[in-house]
Amino acid sequence: MSTPPDAAAVPWTRRIPWQTLTPLLGLFVLVVIGAMLSDSFLSASNVTNVLTRSAFIGIIAVGTTFVIIAGGIDLSVGSMAAFVAGSMILGMNWMLGLGLAEGVVLALGIVLAVVLGLAAGSFNGFTITRGKIEPFIVTLGALGIFRSLVTYLADGGTISLDFAMRGLIRPLFYGSFLGVPWPLWIFGAVAVIGSIVLHRTRFGRYVFAIGSNEDVARYSAIPVRRIKTLTYIIQGLCVAIAVIIYVPRLGSASGSTGVLWELEAIAAVIIGGTALKGGSGHVWGTIVGAVLLSTIGNVLNLTDVISNYLNQAVQGVIIILAVLLQRGRGR
Amino acid sequence: MKRISILLAFLLASAFAWAQDDVVTIGVSIPAATHGWTGGVNWWADKAMNDIQERHPNVRFVINTAGSATEQANDLQDMVAIDQIDALVILPFESDPLTEPVAQVKEAGVLVTVVDRGLIDPTIQDIYVAGNNPEMGRVSCEYIADRLGGEGNIVVLRGIPTVIDNERVEGCMEVLDATNIEVLASEYANWNRDDGFEVMQDFLARFDQIDAVWAQDDDIAVGVIAALEQANRQDEMFIVGGAGMKEMIARVMEGDDLIPVNVLYPPAMIATAMEVTALYYVSDVPVLGEYILGATLITEENAEQYYFPDAAF
Numbered sequence: 001m002s003t004p005p006d007a008a009a010v011p012w013t014r015r016i017p018w019q020t021l022t023p024l025l026g027l028f029v030l031v032v033i034g035a036m037l038s039d040s041f042l043s044a045s046n047v048t049n050v051l052t053r054s055a056f057i058g059i060i061a062v063g064t065t066f067v068i069i070a071g072g073i074d075l076s077v078g079s080m081a082a083f084v085a086g087s088m089i090l091g092m093n094w095m096l097g098l099g100l101a102e103g104v105v106l107a108l109g110i111v112l113a114v115v116l117g118l119a120a121g122s123f124n125g126f127t128i129t130r131g132k133i134e135p136f137i138v139t140l141g142a143l144g145i146f147r148s149l150v151t152y153l154a155d156g157g158t159i160s161l162d163f164a165m166r167g168l169i170r171p172l173f174y175g176s177f178l179g180v181p182w183p184l185w186i187f188g189a190v191a192v193i194g195s196i197v198l199h200r201t202r203f204g205r206y207v208f209a210i211g212s213n214e215d216v217a218r219y220s221a222i223p224v225r226r227i228k229t230l231t232y233i234i235q236g237l238c239v240a241i242a243v244i245i246y247v248p249r250l251g252s253a254s255g256s257t258g259v260l261w262e263l264e265a266i267a268a269v270i271i272g273g274t275a276l277k278g279g280s281g282h283v284w285g286t287i288v289g290a291v292l293l294s295t296i297g298n299v300l301n302l303t304d305v306i307s308n309y310l311n312q313a314v315q316g317v318i319i320i321l322a323v324l325l326q327r328g329r330g331r
Numbered sequence: 332m333k334r335i336s337i338l339l340a341f342l343l344a345s346a347f348a349w350a351q352d353d354v355v356t357i358g359v360s361i362p363a364a365t366h367g368w369t370g371g372v373n374w375w376a377d378k379a380m381n382d383i384q385e386r387h388p389n390v391r392f393v394i395n396t397a398g399s400a401t402e403q404a405n406d407l408q409d410m411v412a413i414d415q416i417d418a419l420v421i422l423p424f425e426s427d428p429l430t431e432p433v434a435q436v437k438e439a440g441v442l443v444t445v446v447d448r449g450l451i452d453p454t455i456q457d458i459y460v461a462g463n464n465p466e467m468g469r470v471s472c473e474y475i476a477d478r479l480g481g482e483g484n485i486v487v488l489r490g491i492p493t494v495i496d497n498e499r500v501e502g503c504m505e506v507l508d509a510t511n512i513e514v515l516a517s518e519y520a521n522w523n524r525d526d527g528f529e530v531m532q533d534f535l536a537r538f539d540q541i542d543a544v545w546a547q548d549d550d551i552a553v554g555v556i557a558a559l560e561q562a563n564r565q566d567e568m569f570i571v572g573g574a575g576m577k578e579m580i581a582r583v584m585e586g587d588d589l590i591p592v593n594v595l596y597p598p599a600m601i602a603t604a605m606e607v608t609a610l611y612y613v614s615d616v617p618v619l620g621e622y623i624l625g626a627t628l629i630t631e632e633n634a635e636q637y638y639f640p641d642a643a644f
Contacts (some may be wrong), residue, residue, distance in 0.1 A: 038537065040536045040537050043536060045535075045536055045562070046533075046536040049529075049532045049533070049536065053529060053532075151363070151364055151365075154364075154370070155370075155374070156364030156369075156370035156373040156374060157364070157367060157370035157371070157374065157644055158367055158370065158550075158644075160578075174561055249525075249528065249557065250524050250525070250528060250553060250554060250557055252524065252553070254366065254367065254370070254524075255363075255364055255365050255366065255370070256365055256366045256523050256524075257525070297529070298533055300518075301518055301529075301530055301533035301534070301537075302533055302536065302537050304516060308489070308492075308517070308518060308519055309492065311519070
């Protein structure tokens with residue numbers, strides 16, 4: 001899409017923002033299919049389950065939206081989540097051992113997760129921009145590093161949160177406020193803030209400009225390196241927030257935590273209408289993409305129509321169809 | 332004079348080589364700790380190495396962990412070429428791709444012990460140590476069938492699509508087919524806590540009446556428990572996991588209604604294999620052959636002897 005033609009000259013169908021609506025259309029079709037296949041699909045508890053489940057990938061994917069729109073990629077988010085989760089649990093266990101009150105431990109645990117997320121994001125960002133290395137390579141390396149670190153911290157096993165903390169931390173995932181589970185409030189807040197930052201601030205416009213054409217952005221006196229680094233730091237922060245609601249769920253982390261989350265986050269972003277090459281996209285599409293991804297798994301679990309062995313094939317087909325739908329419309 | 336010194340050097344060198352021969356090097360190749368059970372394998376391999384080396388100073392172990400079948404095949408070449416191993420204890424990542432690499436190790440004159448996942452050609456191995464997957468499924472579902480009195484509704488959470496998983500499920504179904512127990516649904520939970528949680532959430536949304544859950548694996552069972560507690564339905568059913576995770580054994584020991592039993596599929600089998608292989612060199616007792624460990628049903632009565640609080644799993 002180059003310069004928009006004169007509004008009066010185009011038919012009304014061209015003026016509807018299809019790129020924003022088509023991910024929603026895909027989700028709607030999936031919901032209709034789900035409701036037809038299973039009576040329990042639209043039950044309140046199932047809808048809550050699916051939305052809560054999508055919060056992890058959704059929150060991470062908000063950060064991924066920034067990275068991808070700026071023309072980058074981050075393959076390390078799944079491993080980073082596992083590493084931050086493992087460190088947060090070990091940190092809280094250690095502080096409990098020092099005799100700190102549980103409330104203080106929880107607050108410091110959350111601070112620790114945020115600090116680690118920011119640090120991990122900074123590592124990626126600065127290595128990419130200062131080291132002038134392709135983001136694919138840096139974050140692929142980081143993927144291996146974080147994954148190994150969590151396995152090392154866990155001594156090859158599983159890191160479990162001290163039972164004394166469980167009572168206080170559980171409500172972060174299982175509790176709700178005004179009938180809506182806490183993870184959804186946090187997911188919503190991250191989405192709103194992410195959307196405002198991306199679409200309503202100068203920083204956000206710079207992110208788009210860099211993704212569209214980095215050279216032009218540089219000639220326009222946009223601080224390209226700083227903005228790009230910041231997108232990876234935002235990604236790290238989003239991972240930390242996702243971890244803060246992930247840890248209360250099972251109170252454990254291991255080498256198998258967050259495996260392939262990076263691909264799910266990238267898929268959510270692309271399904272949501274953001275271009276993988278950067279320069280265009282929006283946060284709300286990403287949210288829809290994340291919900292759509294967890295809905296696919298849910299529908300497959302609720303029905304026996306399709307053989308278990310084909311689950312991943314169905315997911316693959318739906319992802320491709322969802323993107324095909326919006327590209328076809330966009331033309 | 333020169334000739335004598337060469338001869339002397341030769342004699343010294345061969346004496347040195349002979350002394351070296353006294354030390355037996357056993358290579359141990361296992362998958363990296365990617366989930367709870369393989370984590371347990373790593374922990375037990377380490378422990379067995381220290382124990383055996385302390386008892387027999389002339390036995391030396393070299394442990395390599397691999398992240399993929401290809402990596403494991405490369406490790407084998409290094410073990411033969413660099414470490415010059417006398418024996419190999421291997422828990423193959425996958426059966427097919429590792430059969431040929433292990434056969435080559437065997438051709439180099441190395442004693443081969445295969446653990447858990449059998450090779451395509453069983454003639455390669457000198458010693459075979461394994462858990463019993465069909466038996467594990469059978470024992471699990473016999474308990475479920477007995478406890479439910481032969482009728483009721485159960486859900487099944489499977490592992491990762493592999494031969495191991497198929498054998499366990501087939502072993503279970505043979506038992507259940509002879510009863511009036513209905514398997515409402517079965518889905519893959521990939522031997523993983525998060526997947527266990529999500530799959531069980533969906534089963535709970537889908538079915539109002541579930542009498543028992545066969546989770547097959549203790550990591551999956553951890554997720555199942557969390558899902559039941561969230562839906563507040565933990566009093567309606569019981570869970571049969573498996574593998575012998577210490578937290579689960581502890582619950583069985585305490586007489587937990589939700590986790591009444593566990594079925595053993597011990598990661599410690601790697602230690603069994605290392606012990607047997609070392610025995611071949613340090614004693615005269617016959618050791619070559621196959622060792623199939625039982626899939627013991629762990630109940631409140633016998634749980635204590637399977638509880639290892641220090642283990643990683």
